Amino acid sequence: MTDSTQNGATEKHERHPDLPPPPTEVGIYGWVYHNLFSTWYNIALTLIGGFISVVAIWSILDYVVFGAVWSGEGREACQTESGALIHACWVFVGARFSQFMYGFYPVLERWRVDFSFLLLVLAIVPLFLREEWIKRGIGLGVAAGATLLSLFAYGIGPAVVIAFMMFAPYGLTFAKVGTLLPSRDDNALIGFGIRLAVVVGAGIVGHYAGLVVFTAAEAGSFGWMAAFLAFGLVTLNRATVKAWITFLLIFIYPFIAFYLWVGDGFGLTYVETAKWGGLFLTLVVAGTGIAASLPIGILFALGRRSDMPAIRSVSIAFIELWRGVPLITVLFMSSVMLPLFLPEGVNFDKLLRALIGVALFSAAYMAEVVRGGLQAIPKGQYEAAGAMGLGYWKMMRLVILPQALKLVIPGIVNTFIGLFKDTTLVLIIGLFDLLGIVQAASTDPKWLGMYVEGYFFTAFVFWIFCFSMSRYSMYIERKLHTGHAR
Amino acid sequence: MASQGETASRGGSAFWNDPKFRSIFFQLLVVATVVGFGWYLLHNTSANLERQGIASGFDFLDSTAGFGIIMTLIEYSEESTYGRAFWVGLVNTLVMSAIGIVLATIIGVIVGIARLSSNWLISRIATVYIETLRNIPLLLQIFFWYFAVLRSVPGPRQSYALGESIFVNNRGLYTPKPLFGDGFEFIAIGFLAAIAGIVAVRRWARKRQARTGEQFPVLLTSLGILFGLPLLGLIVAVLAYGGVPLSFEYPALTGFNFTGGLVMIPEFVALLLALSAYTAAFIAEIVRAGILAVSHGQTEAARSLGLRPGPTLRLVIIPQALRVIIPPLTSQYLNLTKNSSLAAAIAYPELVSVFAGTVLNQTGQAVEVIGITMAIYLGLSLSISAFMNWYNRKIALVER
Numbered sequence: 064m065t066d067s068t069q070n071g072a073t074e075k076h077e078r079h080p081d082l083p084p085p086p087t088e089v090g091i092y093g094w095v096y097h098n099l100f101s102t103w104y105n106i107a108l109t110l111i112g113g114f115i116s117v118v119a120i121w122s123i124l125d126y127v128v129f130g131a132v133w134s135g136e137g138r139e140a141c142q143t144e145s146g147a148l149i150h151a152c153w154v155f156v157g158a159r160f161s162q163f164m165y166g167f168y169p170v171l172e173r174w175r176v177d178f179s180f181l182l183l184v185l186a187i188v189p190l191f192l193r194e195e196w197i198k199r200g201i202g203l204g205v206a207a208g209a210t211l212l213s214l215f216a217y218g219i220g221p222a223v224v225i226a227f228m229m230f231a232p233y234g235l236t237f238a239k240v241g242t243l244l245p246s247r248d249d250n251a252l253i254g255f256g257i258r259l260a261v262v263v264g265a266g267i268v269g270h271y272a273g274l275v276v277f278t279a280a281e282a283g284s285f286g287w288m289a290a291f292l293a294f295g296l297v298t299l300n301r302a303t304v305k306a307w308i309t310f311l312l313i314f315i316y317p318f319i320a321f322y323l324w325v326g327d328g329f330g331l332t333y334v335e336t337a338k339w340g341g342l343f344l345t346l347v348v349a350g351t352g353i354a355a356s357l358p359i360g361i362l363f364a365l366g367r368r369s370d371m372p373a374i375r376s377v378s379i380a381f382i383e384l385w386r387g388v389p390l391i392t393v394l395f396m397s398s399v400m401l402p403l404f405l406p407e408g409v410n411f412d413k414l415l416r417a418l419i420g421v422a423l424f425s426a427a428y429m430a431e432v433v434r435g436g437l438q439a440i441p442k443g444q445y446e447a448a449g450a451m452g453l454g455y456w457k458m459m460r461l462v463i464l465p466q467a468l469k470l471v472i473p474g475i476v477n478t479f480i481g482l483f484k485d486t487t488l489v490l491i492i493g494l495f496d497l498l499g500i501v502q503a504a505s506t507d508p509k510w511l512g513m514y515v516e517g518y519f520f521t522a523f524v525f526w527i528f529c530f531s532m533s534r535y536s537m538y539i540e541r542k543l544h545t546g547h548a549r
Numbered sequence: 550m551a552s553q554g555e556t557a558s559r560g561g562s563a564f565w566n567d568p569k570f571r572s573i574f575f576q577l578l579v580v581a582t583v584v585g586f587g588w589y590l591l592h593n594t595s596a597n598l599e600r601q602g603i604a605s606g607f608d609f610l611d612s613t614a615g616f617g618i619i620m621t622l623i624e625y626s627e628e629s630t631y632g633r634a635f636w637v638g639l640v641n642t643l644v645m646s647a648i649g650i651v652l653a654t655i656i657g658v659i660v661g662i663a664r665l666s667s668n669w670l671i672s673r674i675a676t677v678y679i680e681t682l683r684n685i686p687l688l689l690q691i692f693f694w695y696f697a698v699l700r701s702v703p704g705p706r707q708s709y710a711l712g713e714s715i716f717v718n719n720r721g722l723y724t725p726k727p728l729f730g731d732g733f734e735f736i737a738i739g740f741l742a743a744i745a746g747i748v749a750v751r752r753w754a755r756k757r758q759a760r761t762g763e764q765f766p767v768l769l770t771s772l773g774i775l776f777g778l779p780l781l782g783l784i785v786a787v788l789a790y791g792g793v794p795l796s797f798e799y800p801a802l803t804g805f806n807f808t809g810g811l812v813m814i815p816e817f818v819a820l821l822l823a824l825s826a827y828t829a830a831f832i833a834e835i836v837r838a839g840i841l842a843v844s845h846g847q848t849e850a851a852r853s854l855g856l857r858p859g860p861t862l863r864l865v866i867i868p869q870a871l872r873v874i875i876p877p878l879t880s881q882y883l884n885l886t887k888n889s890s891l892a893a894a895i896a897y898p899e900l901v902s903v904f905a906g907t908v909l910n911q912t913g914q915a916v917e918v919i920g921i922t923m924a925i926y927l928g929l930s931l932s933i934s935a936f937m938n939w940y941n942r943k944i945a946l947v948e949r
Contacts, residue, residue, distance in 0.1 A: 518692060
């Protein structure tokens with residue numbers, strides 16, 4: 064080919080401008096055509112589906128918004144002159160709202176519930192901050208702001224608690240007690256003995272220091288908190304702020320929450336658990352179940368994969384027993400049979416019995432989820448960890464469990480969601496969780512015939528919690544999905 | 550002595566570092582703890598029972614129950630024993646589970662496929678269905694159907710009627726009741742023979758196709774057999790007894806309520822609707838995941854072999870999808886069975902409600918009653934999962 068022909072060719076074959084794509088392929092029309100009306104049966108499906116959704120959306124909107132009564136006082140606001148009820152009567156939900164949230168918790172003490180959840184949320188906030196933001200001291204700023212605000216809102220005592228929970232993790236990162244003590248690798252027995260002595264000593268010192276100001280029961284919990292803190296100090300070396308926050312939430316927050324909810328100490332009046340209810344009780348049951356089920360479940364999952372036949376069979380029996388029976392029979396058992404199991408004179412609180420049942424039940428489910436993750440870890444990981452000289456617990460803690468748990472995050476969150484929904488079952492043994500209190504309120508003669516409003520409200524609350532949990536698990540799954548991309 | 554590395558490594562390490570010793574020690578410890586704890590519980594229980602004057606044992610099952618049950622599928626009256634009440638509850642549980650499983654599977658498969666539909670609107674509706682129902686507690690859904698829907702339908706006199714045969718009111722759902730006359734056994738025999746015939750035809754057709762490559766119109770033949778043989782039975786029955794052996798008893802309003810016909814109590818309907826709609830949302834997600842798990846290459850390979858869309862789905866996609874679907878589906882069936890116990894909240898008389906509720910309250914035999922109830926559910930769960938495991942192994946992929 065010569066230059067001249069090439070030039071001629073380019074002149075001859077000037078590219079014709081692209082034709083516009085056919086209208087059935089692009090734009091809104093193309094989308095509608097392909098997704099709704101491409102074939103005759105698609106057209107039929109679209110028409111049927113459209114009819115169903117229009118009717119459904121319209122009737123729900125009509126019920127919830129357009130035909131609803133939003134304001135007024137008492138039942139009369141929702142009645143026509145002839146006495147017929149107008150739905151939806153949101154006045155009912157408004158009038159009972161605080162009961163739906165707190166149950167029969169004394170009105171004057173409800174700030175304690177609010178404060179405990181505020182404390183939890185504030186303490187968790189730094190866990191979601193980026194590492195470099197924490198280094199720049201943004202967490203400290205949040206802590207200072209929260210302390211000041213709670214000083215104005217709640218007074219000096221609560222402010223001290225908030226300040227402790229939020230500032231302590233930063234202070235504790237500088238504490239290097241673990242490195243000062245003799246290393247456990249050099250001499251296992253002496254290292255262990257010294258650490259044990261430190262923990263026990265801290266407990267005793269905390270107890271007696273507490274006795275100076277507080278009563279014996281209060282000082283006792285001071286001792287326990289001091290022992291737990293010492294335990295953290297001798298085991299966590301050079302831990303990050305986030306690790307310390309998690310530690311405080313697991314070991315110290317329960318004490319604070321217990322005193323806030325139950326009272327009977329530190330100047331807080333006693334509120335018996337029979338008065339707890341509403342969303343508060345739902346969150347307490349779900350939260351305890353979630354917090355207890357993960358560690359117990361991990362232990363039983365490891366037990367089921369153990370080489371030791373006795374431990375394996377005990378674990379299998381436990382898991383299959385709880386997974387094979389409905390939660391309601393577990394709750395019946397804990398409310399009817401547990402008192403028989405205990406020695407004479409010892410009696411558990413009804414709520415505590417339900418909590419034990421829920422925790423054991425969900426631990427069995429959690430164990431199976433975790434086992435799935437453990438099975439997915441290739442044998443090479445165990446062998447490599449063993450070759451590095453790691454013992455069983457170190458192998459699990461540093462190599463196997465981090466990978467296994469990451470793999471099963473969706474399963475773990477699904478179990479949490481299931482547990483959260485299952486908390487409604489406690490109403491069958493006579494506890495007033497959110498659904499229980501709504502059910503009780505709609506059988507109140509003053510508000511007869513308001514079932515549907517109550518159910519709509521409850522369903523909405525549960526839906527928000529469960530749906531956001533499932534979305535959060537999807538987000539975490541994507542975020543942690545590192546490395547496997549091919 | 551074990552403090553210095555050199556001395557320890559020579560003469561073997563200390564006995565507490567020996568894995569064998571540790572293993573035996575910890576196992577003994579665990580067994581001792583479990584046995585000790587169990588003994589402690591038993592001891593406390595027997596002491597408590599003695600103090601409360603409750604005789605343990607299963608004799609109470611033979612004493613008269615003295616309470617009525619609103620839905621009995623086997624013979625039961627107030628004079629029947631507690632043992633009989635137990636069977637009534639168990640049958641009600643099993644019936645609810647069986648019907649619920651079938652219904653939930655049908656809805657779940659439809660919704661799961663709808664979610665994969667290329668039609669945007671249909672897939673959105675399926676998504677909304679799934680995301681709404683599975684994020685709302687089942688108990689709330691049962692309450693909704695029972696208290697909000699079925700309690701608010703009118704009384705017997707203003708029943709909703711479908712034709713003159715099906716009625717819905719706040720006492721339940723009334724449908725005509727089939728009455729089997731003389732000679733019905735001929736139809737039943739014809740039906741059974743038809744099923745056996747279809748199985749035989751299918752086998753023969755498959756063998757013939759493997760041998761000769763020719764296909765046999767199995768579907769048409771099966772339909773012919775299915776309707777033909779019972780029809781033959783009907784003709785024989787009419788000839789022998791001079792009348793159609795099947796008639797219907799229609800529900801009729803007499804006084805304040807309907808009599809006659811087949812009645813489904815509102816508790817049953819509410820529980821069935823809630824259970825199957827809720828479980829269907831989970832089954833739909835399982836079905837969707839199963840179908841998506843079969844790679845698109847399988848479809849393309851099947852098409853390039855010349856299989857039409859129908860056989861592609863039947864012979865290539867579904868068998869592979871089932872392998873993914875079966876294990877989680879099993880656990881959903883188990884969940885449905887266990888969740889049927891929530892009926893206790895609306896007093897549908899199933900096992901927990903009748904036995905662990907009424908019988909327990911009347912007799913006070915907590916340990917025995919709860920023990921039997923838990924054992925029944927445990928047995929049900931273990932046998933369903935054993936069956937499904939067997940089925941799963943049968944269809945599992947055979948590799949190396």
